Amino acid sequence: MRGTGGTARARDGEWARHWQYPAVPGLDLLRARYVRHSFVRHTHEGFVLGAVRQGVEDVVMPHGTLHAHPGTIVMVNPEVPHSAHAGDPEGWSYATLYPSSALVTAIAAEETTLRGTPGFAETMVLDEDTALLIRAVHRAAEEGNALAADSLLRVVLARLLRRHGRSLPARTPKTAGAGTAARAQELLLRRMAEPPSLEELARELDTGTFALLRAFKAAYGMPPHTWLTDARIRAARRLLEAGTPPAAAAAEVGFTDQPHLNRHFTRIVGVPPGAYQRERAISYKTARTRPA
The missing domain is CATH 2.60.120.10 (Jelly Rolls)
Structure with a gap:
């Protein structure tokens, strides 16, 4: 596009x-x-x-x-x-x-x-x-x-x-599995750019891999790797809105390169990251120059 x-x-x-x-x-x-x-x-x-x-x-x-x-x-x-x-x-x-x-x-x-x-x-x-x-x-x-x-x-x-x-309804963990999923989410956010494997994640949380998969999907509606991609795109959006070039944003949130970011960004946001960033630059420039 x-x-x-x-x-x-x-x-x-x-x-x-x-x-x-x-x-x-x-x-x-x-x-x-x-x-x-x-x-x-x-x-x-x-x-x-x-x-x-x-x-x-x-x-x-x-x-x-x-x-x-x-x-x-x-x-x-x-x-x-x-x-x-x-x-x-x-x-x-x-x-x-x-x-x-x-x-x-x-x-x-x-x-x-x-x-x-x-x-x-x-x-x-x-x-x-x-x-x-x-x-x-x-x-x-x-x-x-x-x-x-x-x-x-x-x-x-x-x-x-x-x-x-x-x-x-309030989003509060009600089971041991929900608590494990919440801890997994926190760990993935902290290590977004270099996340652990599923086995490493389960080991750090003292649980089994399939138990972790079931708990995470029950809590967030998707497996950890899908959730992590979604979280990376949210972080990339904030970086792009702040003026970070797409290639630098891709590296900071853990994508291998800009094409990797482009593919996932477009499939979640609906436009490529370059178009997303240009629109915001145009919008804010127009707002600053429009007479009061």
């Missing part, structure tokens, strides 16, 4: 723009058309709200595969493993909002009666009017209309929380 006007494009008609609008903090945006592209299993620190415009997106959740058609909204809570691919030969196009947990929590406290950590009880709903509003948030942000983008975003979040919100 190559960057054209800040948008990553491919010869088969695929294109994607993953960016931030600095005037609306706590929000990432993705607008894209995918045909052959697929997202591997991954998680997000914040929420995912995707509105399909054309085609069909198959979203693979822990409880099964959802077929998202035009007019539907896919809602994924933080840290829930999922993957996605085209559910139709023509692919799918959509507009996605990635609001932070802090933003969603603040709106839930102001506009709903939810207590504790807010989230969504359903993963997919048919809501054509709100799907149109999600696309309107994108248009307002692309036009530089901060008042409209912020207002529409809050309407979208408040409406979805009132209609489909629930309080999420």
Whole structure:
């Protein structure tokens, strides 16, 4: 894929723009058309709200595969493993909002009666009017209309929380296996660039390899090596946002080289790291030069 006007494009008609609008903090945006592209299993620190415009997106959740058609909204809570691919030969196009947990929590406290950590009880709903509003948030942000983008975003979040919100259960280890998985996660984060083998990891935690695999997947929805790739991409995103060149970011988080980072980054984020970094540079440059 190559960057054209800040948008990553491919010869088969695929294109994607993953960016931030600095005037609306706590929000990432993705607008894209995918045909052959697929997202591997991954998680997000914040929420995912995707509105399909054309085609069909198959979203693979822990409880099964959802077929998202035009007019539907896919809602994924933080840290829930999922993957996605085209559910139709023509692919799918959509507009996605990635609001932070802090933003969603603040709106839930102001506009709903939810207590504790807010989230969504359903993963997919048919809501054509709100799907149109999600696309309107994108248009307002692309036009530089901060008042409209912020207002529409809050309407979208408040409406979805009132209609489909629930309080999420606390994430606390309840078994010995969950405790082992949490310790494994901490160790992998500390040694991200040079992680141990599964056997070494199990030995350090005084458990068996298969017991560790079962415990980790039960706690985080994916095996340790998949989780580690996801964690590396999160770390690489932070480095890219801070201006670190992609090759240096790849080395720092433990990928063998930049092509290795490119492949995994694109399959999780939806655009290559170079396009991701350029979009943020363009967005922040525009924000600094726009008259107050």
